[in-house]
Amino acid sequence: MAVLDIVTVGDPVLEKRAEEVTKITKRTVKLINDMIETMYEANGVGLAAPQVGVSERIIVLDVGEGPMALVNPEITEADGSEIDVEACLSIPERWVYVKRAQTITVEARNEKGKPVRIEAEGMLARALQHEIDHLDGVLILDRMLGEVEGEVVQEAGE
Numbered sequence: 001m002a003v004l005d006i007v008t009v010g011d012p013v014l015e016k017r018a019e020e021v022t023k024i025t026k027r028t029v030k031l032i033n034d035m036i037e038t039m040y041e042a043n044g045v046g047l048a049a050p051q052v053g054v055s056e057r058i059i060v061l062d063v064g065e066g067p068m069a070l071v072n073p074e075i076t077e078a079d080g081s082e083i084d085v086e087a088c089l090s091i092p093e094r095w096v097y098v099k100r101a102q103t104i105t106v107e108a109r110n111e112k113g114k115p116v117r118i119e120a121e122g123m124l125a126r127a128l129q130h131e132i133d134h135l136d137g138v139l140i141l142d143r144m145l146g147e148v149e150g151e152v153v154q155e156a157g158e
């Protein structure tokens with residue numbers, strides 16, 4: 001495995017819609033493993049492939065329950081809304097308020113190509129919405145309701 005460079009805001013790869021993954025190859029699996037290592041190295045709870053310069057619909061997350069990789073994730077249901085603070089590994093030193101759905105259902109493939117369906121709430125729901133946004137070229141700066149003043153020490157990046 002390898003730690004990859006994380007691209008930051010201003011890079012066009014973060015602003016475009018990422019491509020569907022049509023086939024999960026050895027290269028895809030290596031990318032997923034490298035993304036997981038990169039996420040841990042950066043102390044993040046989530047990472048999307050465009051953040052390592054790869055415009056493909058792949059995300060990885062770990063909100064404290066072990067690593068999860070999703071290929072071609074889609075939000076198929078969303079309910080409620082809540083505002084909370086988010087950070088992003090591609091936007092260093094910024095903490096902003098973002099409104100997200102409270103509960104969501106996500107359908108995707110896992111790293112083995114098997115269909116998975118996730119019903120999420122809380123931090124997982126928020127992290128999934130943040131990462132899936134990255135696949136559509138949407139950043140928290142596009143959704144921010146306001147900025148947190150001063151330093152937030154406990155928020156993990158995504």
Ligand code: NI
Nearest residue numbers: 088089090158
């Ligand atoms: Ni992010």
